[in-house]
Amino acid sequence: MTKLNQQHSLLKIKLLNFRSYKEVELSLCNKHVVLCGPNGSGKTNFLEAISLLMPGKGLRSSKKEHFPYIEDHDQSIHNDWAIHYTLKRGENVHEISTGVQSLTTNTKSSRRYKFDGNFLKSKDISQLISMNWITPTMHNIINGSESLRRNFFDRMISALNPSHKNRLNKLEKLSRERTKLLEKNIKDESWFSIVEQEISQLSIAIIVERQNFTAKLDEFMASPNSSFFPKVRIIWSGMVEEWLNGKPAIYAEEKMGAYLEKERLDRSFSICGPSNSVLKIWFGDFGKPSELCSTGQQKSILVSIVLAYSKLLKNKKEFSPILLLDEATAHLDEEQFQAFFDESLINSSQIWMTGTDKYIFKKLEKSANLQYFVINDSNVTQLVDL
Known part of the structure; x- marks a missing residue:
């Protein structure tokens, strides 16, 4: 063992x-x-x-x-x-x-x-x-763009499950190929049917993996060991997330496949899926969305996420992580930094x-x-x- x-x-x-x-x-x-x-x-x-x-x-x-x-x-x-x-x-x-x-x-x-x-x-x-790390520029993850948040969480997930990164890369490639053929007005129903089915399967697998990952993080952040770091809630939302709400993955795959076909026949190049998912982060103690929090609260949210991820790495992998803290005190005052170090x-x-x-x-x-x-x-x- x-x-x-x-x-x-x-x-x-x-x-x-x-x-x-x-x-x-x-x-x-x-x-x-x-x-x-x-x-x-x-x-x-x-x-x-x-x-x-x-x-x-x-x-x-x-x-x-x-x-x-x-x-x-x-x-x-x-x-x-x-x-x-x-x-x-x-x-x-x-x-x-x-x-x-x-x-x-x-x-x-x-x-x-x-x-x-x-x-x-x-x-x-x-x-x-x-391995885990925190840098001064990571503060932008809390109040930055949706794509920045998605990439941050996808990186953490991929470190635990490399197949997640493979799915993201394959989905990007297939979506790009589909868009090129649509732009050239090429009509190949059999090809589109196969590709759209694969896009649907990859998309659902990616989104389910994200939801499972953030649910595990939530467990660690629901009861922080230190009073310096807040409870944090992370919620994914979007069209596909709605299809998955209380329904099996196969249902969401079928819904997405039908959506892609309709958009294609309507000559619309829009696409739903992982690249359109919205990530909401809540400052749990006050039930406040992170974008409305003070700078100090946003930094505390980031530290809470990093600490929870270290706990998850320790729980899921054979070895506890190596932690890199660039400009270590940029996010915290003296007491908070001591508490963060002791927890780390x-x-x-x-x-x-x-x-x-x-x-x-x-x-x-x-x-x-x-x-x-x-x-x-x-x-x-x-x-x-x-």
């Missing part, structure tokens, strides 16, 4: 030609790490490198062409870049690497993973690693934090041992004594 809730943490990380780092290596002696330094020194770049241990675009959702190191003196770009991790996973230590190696400067190469010397698919890596210690294997002032982390040492590094112009040195 698999032992649940084991710890996994980084023992070493080495960056080669990544972002602002030509080459840097950190060896760790304590589990929890503080990276401090002035704004623009390279702290977030380093945290982003850690986040790429997980498949995807990392904590900044960056395009892959932004990852290579650029020489300052001539602005030349190193197309090849790599990150090497030494990861302690339970009682075992593993060597993991990711990056891009191109044969020529014109070659477009995808990012690959190696695990203990063997190439591994990204979906397999995602099953071995558990319960549900995380390792915590990485960045900040401009190293002394703001001093009080956290009553809860855990911290290892400090100073970053200045992408040069990293260990700080022995505050």
Whole structure:
């Protein structure tokens, strides 16, 4: 039987030609790490490198062409870049690497993973690693666009279930192909019938997965451990969600198939489904929609969601997550940050934090041992004594 809730943490990380780092290596002696330094020194770049241990675009959702190191003196770009991790996973230590190696400067190469010397698919890596993060820009998720909210939740779901991401990609491809044929006025009833049935099945599966995920988050957020963080409710709404209300998935699939056929025959290119779902977040203590909350309340909502997701990762995956906190105190005051850190210690294997002032982390040492590094112009040195 698999032992649940084991710890996994980084023992070493080495960056080669990544972002602002030509080459840097950190060896760790304590589990929890503080990276401090002035704004623009390279702290977030380093945290982003850690986040790429997980498949995807990392904590900044960056395009892959932004990852290579650029020489300052001539602005030349190193197309090849790599990150090497030494990861302690339970009682075992593993060597993991990711990056891009191109044969020529014109070659477009995808990012690959190696695990203990063997190439591994990204979906397999995602099953071995558990990670969560919070950044200053994530505040926009609470009061930003619907697409931003959907993408945020889809990323969390995909980390737990890689097939969710596969369904999203396949749905996008089929929807794009259908739209192109409609624009060209091509009439192929048999093709449209097959594709619209598949679009319906994928859409319902995606929406059901979203609803199941947020229901699990709601369970954790209904009774927060700390009074600093509010109860939060998350509700999906939309045409398909209405079809699913109290009805089996097959009913919603048939309704959506009929809808797509009618829209096509009416020469309308509109489409319902996951890309039209509306996500409402409620500040539970006051029954207030998040967009009407104060900035402080919105930040508390975000922290509540991140904490609940860490609990869910711990509950569902073999290992408690590694937690990355960029500009850790940007969202919270001193008391809230201490409560957030203490709560995170319960549900995380390792915590990485960045900040401009190293002394703001001093009080956290009553809860855990911290290892400090100073970053200045992408040069990293260990700080022995505050």
